[in-house]
Amino acid sequence: MNESMPKRFAVIHCGQLVTLAGKPGPRRGAAEMRELAVVEDAAMVIDDGKIERTGTTDELRQALAREKHLPVIDAHGCVVTPGFVDAHTHMVFAGSRAAEFEQRIAGKTYQQIAAAGGGIATTVRATRDATAEELLALAGRHAEWFLRNGTTTVEAKSGYGLSLDAELKILGVIRSLAKHTPLRMVATLLAAHTIPPEFQQDRADYIALVVREIVPRVQRDKLAEFCDVFCDEHAFTIAESREILNAAKDAGLALRMHVEQFAADGGAALAAELGAVTADHLECTDTEGIAALARASVQPVLVPASVFCLGRDRYPNARAMMDAGLAVVLATDFNPGSSPTTSMPFVMSLACQQMKMLPSEALTASTINAACSLGLGDIVGSLEAGKGADFLIHEFCDYRELAYFAAVPNLPQVFVAGKRVQPCSLSNGATADGAV
DSSP, X not given: OBOOOOSEEEEEEEEEEEOOOOSSSOOOHHHHHTOXXXXXXXXXXXXXXXXXXXXXXXXXXXXXXXXXXXXXXXXXXXXXXXXXXXXXXXXXXXXXOHHHHHHHHTTOOHHHHHHXXXXXXHHHHHHHHSOHHXXXXXXXXXXXXXXXXXXXXXXXXXXXXXXXXXXXXXXHHHHHHHHHSSOEEEEEEEEESSOOGGGTTOHHHHHHHIIIIIHHHHHHTTOOSEEEEEESTTSBOHHHXXXXXXXXXXXXXXEEEEEOSSOOSSHHHHHXXXXXXXXXXXXXXXXXXXXXXXXXXXXXXXXXXXXXXXXXXXXXXXXXXXXXXXXXXXXXXXXXXXXXXXXXXXXXXXXXXXXXXXXXXXXXXXXXXXXXXXXXXXXXXXXXTTSBOOEEEOSOXXXXXXXXXXXXXXXXXXXXXXXXXXXXXXXXXXXXXXXX
């Protein structure tokens, strides 16, 4: 829920206003990703949901001297940053995978659990059984978690339906959620998440269903902007992924890909070949894969919380990617199985500790680079005149503390489109669009 706010107001005494102002587009390579364009003892003027101007507090006081009754929020020397942009989530699902969490602790691998009928299939069963209204209420709870952690924009994937009706149901819930919460949302079709149980003996028929029915229907109804495929050793092959993604591309959907989470099998090269906007995961990607992504300017979306939550120790080589000039993105991969977290600050901590990203690089990857990967770089991701006033007033005085204080419940003041957010669940009877 958005708190009632004046149309025009100022935020003053920002100890560090991390504007990330700069050239249009994502920041490529380490040098650009370290340039945060910080203004000290800074201020912003917000008008009608957008940033009018930024500068020092003294500069804006002088410029606004005649506006004696302009409402003011005092940041009291705290850090102000853009709202976090989470460019890889699976936030609409039903059920729990806590039992599988326990199994992994006891020694079973993700692949072993999936082979026994668990994993994604567990969530598919629960999500298919849930009504659209039930899914909307559950997703509304997840939206609260994102907002409380300072995330103001999310990419949300389908992929726990794996049938025409169930995938449409999930995408309809995503569209409804965008209407009922302050979160800015971008929808991605992930019907190619895994082969559903009823098609285990005939993969070709399921791929045909995705290509001939699901993709055209989703594009016809404008339910998603992107199409994603899980291209990896226990999901879809290179050839299968190419077929699905070419069909999606022909239909007008932009491409994202889950690649090389468990093996370096050519997924990164396929993302480059097809002109995907992003290649996500990349834990096992080698130097050839990184070079291919760099040649095609594909943005890597790295999800270190998934590595951590699966108890693995192979993290993506973020430094090599930045050295290659790539515009690295960080995301939570929020999902019930391998990454049950909505906290971008936690992801930033992991990126710094485990992938040796600097705090400045991690913040860039969590804001402007992530926004650009969603086609929203001209709207959110930095604090510049004309952009949406999505910003956070943190409890800290130094931006590096966002990653330094690991898993501390930093509860920023959250603003979306110039309105202070008070998270509110969707358990009040809100109805879902496009329920099947």
